[in-house]
Amino acid sequence: MKIIIVTIFFILMTICIYMIATKLYNKFRLPILNPALITTIAVIIILQLFHISYDTYMFGGQWIHELLGPSVVALAYPLYKHISLIMKHFKIIISCIMIGIIVNIISVSAFLFLAGFSKEITLSAIPKSITNAVAIEVANQIGGIPSLTVVFVMMAGFTGIIIGPYLFKWFNIKSDLARGMSFGNASHGIGTAKALEYGKATGSISTTGMILSAIFSSFLIPLMFILLF
Amino acid sequence: MYWIQSVFTGLTGLLANLSIVYLTGEIHMKKAMKILIQVAVIIIICKLGEAIQAWSQIPIPGSIIGLLILFILLIAKVIPEKWIMDGSNFLLSIMTLLFVPATVGIMNYFHIFQGKGWLLILFMILSTVLVMLSSGFVAEKWGKKSVEQEDHFTA
Structure with a gap:
């Protein structure tokens, strides 16, 4: 009985905080007020304040977590809607995504290896440019720590939207295709929200880049893992 | 047995989310029912992907296999777009909520x-x-x- 009450309480608590955070974000439209970020911080503060362990929280949390897989499956719908766009720019989109994935894997592994971080941390960091839901699953697959992966994923997202616009200016990246690909491949969902500010075309390209790079990464990263370790 | 249990878990979680959205007056009852049914279809496809993954032992997340299955079904017109449209859009709109529980786990890794x-x-x-x-x-x-x-x- 006690477990049922705890479960329902944590589900409701998470959803309520999330709805308040969404209202807040819609009002001020500041990227730092990202609803997921605010909700996570609020939940952690509450748990720390009342000395509740993560395992206790997950009695409720797992019910929300359970829908993460289906939400990944739901990405098939926007991908299907973009099929004509993908076919039109097929070669360039695929090459951009492949280069993005390879640069991501090599740069993360090289930096973290040279700095002497543990294998576990490195494996958690490699999926950082994939959209969150898929990154969690890939981290699980290769033996990283999913919670840590999400933090790296968020760092990649915020780096993209804060530094991205300067990069476009300094390196003269002007076309919709290039900007969309940059945001989608490097900064996934958070980047795609920013890409939409550059226009619908950039947003569409970014969505495509995000979904396709997630699919290809989820093939390539475990494959690379098998070959290297 | 595992199947029924996991589909049930997913649907109950969804019900909790939907009821909150419904109570705050953002979605009407009829639309909520439609979303519920469509999401059930998506959950079943996801579980199918996970089952294929467990059976074949390929190192790709089961949900990605599910994504590819749904994508192929849409392209082949086996599933009409309108069967999953509202459900997909709903899941994608609350996607950021769905990874909050996983993110909270960072408290053990500060x-x-x-x-x-x-x-x-x-x-x-x-x-x-x-x-x-x-x-x-x-x-x-x-x-x-x-x-x-x-x-x-x-x-």
């Missing part, structure tokens, strides 16, 4: 960011910049300069 852990932040920023520039350069150099209007769609 120590990783102490000491030389700050370097991780620097490396993530550097690597993201490299990915952005490499993808951007390739598209800028060899891609078409503009994307035509009729292609536009945003979820």
Whole structure:
């Protein structure tokens, strides 16, 4: 009985905080007020304040977590809607995504290896440019720590939207295709929200880049893992 | 048995989410029912993907296999778009909520960011910049300069 009450309480608590955070974000439209970020911080503060362990929280949390897989499956719908766009720019989109994935894997592994971080941390960091839901699953697959992966994923997202616009200016990246690909491949969902500010075309390209790079990464990263370790 | 149990878990979680959205007056009852049924279809496809993954032992997340199955079914017109449209859009709109529980787990790993852990932040920023520039350069150099209007769609 006690477990049922705890479960329902944590589900409701998470959803309520999330709805308040969404209202807040819609009002001020500041990227730092990202609803997921605010909700996570609020939940952690509450748990720390009342000395509740993560395992206790997950009695409720797992019910929300359970829908993460289906939400990944739901990405098939926007991908299907973009099929004509993908076919039109097929070669360039695929090459951009492949280069993005390879640069991501090599740069993360090289930096973290040279700095002497543990294998576990490195494996958690490699999926950082994939959209969150898929990154969690890939981290699980290769033996990283999913919670840590999400933090790296968020760092990649915020780096993209804060530094991205300067990069476009300094390196003269002007076309919709290039900007969309940059945001989608490097900064996934958070980047795609920013890409939409550059226009619908950039947003569409970014969505495509995000979904396709997630699919290809989820093939390539475990494959690379098998070959290297 | 495992199947029924996991589909049930997913649906109950969804019900909790939906009821909150419903209570705050953002979705009507009829629409909520429609979303519930469509999401059930998506959950079943997801479980199918996970079952294939468990059976074949290929190192790809089961949900990605599910994504590919749904994508192929849509292209082959086996499943009409309108069967999953509202359900997909709903799931995608609450996607950021769905990974909150996983993210909260970071509270057990704060120590990783102490000491030389700050370097991780620097490396993530550097690597993201490299990915952005490499993808951007390739598209800028060899891609078409503009994307035509009729292609536009945003979820």
